Amino acid sequence: MGNTSLERRYTPLIILLLVAALVATIGLWATERAGSERGETQHIAAAGGDSYEWKMVTTWPKNFPGLGMAAENFSKLVEEMSDGRLTVHVYGAGELVPAMQVFDAVSQGVVDAGHGAAYYWKGKVPSAVFFTSIPFGLNAQEMNGWLHYGGGLELWQEAYAPYNLVPMAGGSTGVQMAGWFNKEINSIEDLKGLKMRIPGLAGEVFANAGGTAVTIPGGELYTSMQTGVIDALEWVGPYNDLAFGFHEVARYYYYPGWHEPGSILEFVVNKDSLEALPEDLQAIVVTASRAANQDMLDEYTARNNAALQSLIDEHGVQLRRLPDDVLLALWKGTQVAMEKLVADDPMAAKVYASYRKFYQGVRNYHHISEQAYINARDVAIGDDEL
Amino acid sequence: MGNTSLERRYTPLIILLLVAALVATIGLWATERAGSERGETQHIAAAGGDSYEWKMVTTWPKNFPGLGMAAENFSKLVEEMSDGRLTVHVYGAGELVPAMQVFDAVSQGVVDAGHGAAYYWKGKVPSAVFFTSIPFGLNAQEMNGWLHYGGGLELWQEAYAPYNLVPMAGGSTGVQMAGWFNKEINSIEDLKGLKMRIPGLAGEVFANAGGTAVTIPGGELYTSMQTGVIDALEWVGPYNDLAFGFHEVARYYYYPGWHEPGSILEFVVNKDSLEALPEDLQAIVVTASRAANQDMLDEYTARNNAALQSLIDEHGVQLRRLPDDVLLALWKGTQVAMEKLVADDPMAAKVYASYRKFYQGVRNYHHISEQAYINARDVAIGDDEL
Numbered sequence: 001m002g003n004t005s006l007e008r009r010y011t012p013l014i015i016l017l018l019v020a021a022l023v024a025t026i027g028l029w030a031t032e033r034a035g036s037e038r039g040e041t042q043h044i045a046a047a048g049g050d051s052y053e054w055k056m057v058t059t060w061p062k063n064f065p066g067l068g069m070a071a072e073n074f075s076k077l078v079e080e081m082s083d084g085r086l087t088v089h090v091y092g093a094g095e096l097v098p099a100m101q102v103f104d105a106v107s108q109g110v111v112d113a114g115h116g117a118a119y120y121w122k123g124k125v126p127s128a129v130f131f132t133s134i135p136f137g138l139n140a141q142e143m144n145g146w147l148h149y150g151g152g153l154e155l156w157q158e159a160y161a162p163y164n165l166v167p168m169a170g171g172s173t174g175v176q177m178a179g180w181f182n183k184e185i186n187s188i189e190d191l192k193g194l195k196m197r198i199p200g201l202a203g204e205v206f207a208n209a210g211g212t213a214v215t216i217p218g219g220e221l222y223t224s225m226q227t228g229v230i231d232a233l234e235w236v237g238p239y240n241d242l243a244f245g246f247h248e249v250a251r252y253y254y255y256p257g258w259h260e261p262g263s264i265l266e267f268v269v270n271k272d273s274l275e276a277l278p279e280d281l282q283a284i285v286v287t288a289s290r291a292a293n294q295d296m297l298d299e300y301t302a303r304n305n306a307a308l309q310s311l312i313d314e315h316g317v318q319l320r321r322l323p324d325d326v327l328l329a330l331w332k333g334t335q336v337a338m339e340k341l342v343a344d345d346p347m348a349a350k351v352y353a354s355y356r357k358f359y360q361g362v363r364n365y366h367h368i369s370e371q372a373y374i375n376a377r378d379v380a381i382g383d384d385e386l
Numbered sequence: 387m388g389n390t391s392l393e394r395r396y397t398p399l400i401i402l403l404l405v406a407a408l409v410a411t412i413g414l415w416a417t418e419r420a421g422s423e424r425g426e427t428q429h430i431a432a433a434g435g436d437s438y439e440w441k442m443v444t445t446w447p448k449n450f451p452g453l454g455m456a457a458e459n460f461s462k463l464v465e466e467m468s469d470g471r472l473t474v475h476v477y478g479a480g481e482l483v484p485a486m487q488v489f490d491a492v493s494q495g496v497v498d499a500g501h502g503a504a505y506y507w508k509g510k511v512p513s514a515v516f517f518t519s520i521p522f523g524l525n526a527q528e529m530n531g532w533l534h535y536g537g538g539l540e541l542w543q544e545a546y547a548p549y550n551l552v553p554m555a556g557g558s559t560g561v562q563m564a565g566w567f568n569k570e571i572n573s574i575e576d577l578k579g580l581k582m583r584i585p586g587l588a589g590e591v592f593a594n595a596g597g598t599a600v601t602i603p604g605g606e607l608y609t610s611m612q613t614g615v616i617d618a619l620e621w622v623g624p625y626n627d628l629a630f631g632f633h634e635v636a637r638y639y640y641y642p643g644w645h646e647p648g649s650i651l652e653f654v655v656n657k658d659s660l661e662a663l664p665e666d667l668q669a670i671v672v673t674a675s676r677a678a679n680q681d682m683l684d685e686y687t688a689r690n691n692a693a694l695q696s697l698i699d700e701h702g703v704q705l706r707r708l709p710d711d712v713l714l715a716l717w718k719g720t721q722v723a724m725e726k727l728v729a730d731d732p733m734a735a736k737v738y739a740s741y742r743k744f745y746q747g748v749r750n751y752h753h754i755s756e757q758a759y760i761n762a763r764d765v766a767i768g769d770d771e772l
Binding site for chain 2: 024078080081082085136137139140141142144145146147148149150174175177237238255256257258261278279280283284287288290291293294295297298299301302303305306307308309316319321322324327329331338351355356358359360361362363364365366368369370371372373374375376377378379380381384385386
């Protein structure tokens, strides 16, 4: 994202998932396609009330841990609450459409709904990055506040309206880690020539700060790190990183995360599909997405904590902190990237204005509340246990 | 809470709300009672499917900002999603039962459901404090992680099962402020003799740390502070505090909050009422509560931020930080109070063990994630604007 290369618009996470999904599901795909033709909403009139069948395509492999569970949760909640009147069939990336065609497929009514992340569609909708995460931006709690009580969701709806899409928050990973490094970073000098797999807007910022951002498909990351093709990579956080085994091929695990501080995933629903439902089922769709949205952050909060303990206790991972001058350089790089982002797109500028206003207020508030508390807890407790 | 005086078990917040509700709703109460007799679930068989009417009593005045909105949101979501097959009538404190009888009324099936906070029932269920908030404990994000993916909710259900109650998370205020003070606190010496309105477990801790905890009904707080009857008070946070006008009678607004770092409110449902519903309506009840749970934190995050700006810019409120030695003394006082709390109650000890294990893990994780990020943001951005 943030440059003109098509490949750069695809985050490596997505590329890995796409590859994995394509390989694993080619048989399933063929089977599904035989029964699906075009994915128009199935609408069956029945004695107990009309019933509906939806197809939801996602940018993740089927049942992918964490990220992929929001769609499964959504489907389960909708089915239970509607007593089966609305069934949502969830498809992994590549089963019906490739990951990077989720937006278009839902927009065009090929399918009814999708799950992914808004910043994947930045090429079409430059303002979309604000609805996922931006470097040094809002964390998960702050994003949810902005979206649901700060005007963010209304702007998101406005940005997607030309595409006949209704967006909803679809979960959060919380703060993502700065990533895995094979070189120790002691100052900004150590970024020079450092080849890091870091995609999209963050990659642009990393390059602005003096590093070399490269794009490598997720499936090749482990080997690339092992063979020295890259010096560093970022992924998600302990829960997902542990599963990929990056601790086996990388020397240090770096923090703090800076590039995706509270990534919000998204549900998108085709407006016609949504409006074809009776009002109770529409309400069920909106509320199921809201519940699935919180559920993902709850899961990541619990599982990241357990995975970090495993990384440290069982795998001897070495944690390192990014030095202040590196953080400062990344911040300067962010300012340059943001100016570029909003310069040519009035909607991006409009969303940025709303985001900034909320950001400044909530940052001030969290200086004396969440942030002040979580730091005070350390002052008071130190190495004691609760 | 935390001592044997009945009055101490009522937080002043509740007392204020109770007084307000009683005065304001005495007429409504009479009217409602005439139509309600006992509040058993109304179950009406109809052509389009059976329909149900529930009564939900709350510990807040009707439509109380923030805290009182979870019940209203829940009712609205349930009504919309069920197409009116389940209607939930929400009653403010004192309209059907006094605030402090919500637990018993739902337990006994006088009404179907309630909204309040688990720690109000500590006299009956000592472990209940862990399901709301404890001093220096989990913040809102961490509480939601523990409840929904760390075994917390299952323990809560176990603790309430003997009362025929099903509990669910019912919103969060986020970190509550340390409160309003008329004396500057520069060291632990300044706590000596300081008369602070601070109820419950936190009051016990405050006394352990050398202060004088007093209990005063919420409705008298403004005048008590104005006339010097008390030197300090705690309430909720900027959004609710601004509305009460404490900035008019108190010199300093103190942080960090330490006593209620992520208070979770609760929905309680009578088990028989829940099981009398068909499965789809049961799913609607559970999911509506989950959505309302997140909604409250989103609202507080946005409105606290706006209210703090007003307090500072328009009312010239002076923010002060509690010194480290005071935080340390409060922590020592917390340890004493916790030992006392779990000593005599096996269930409290069991819940504490689960809470501690999650706490230690998530605190370590947040040292390198949420906490590391929110501090790094300041290092990088400083006084710049996003």
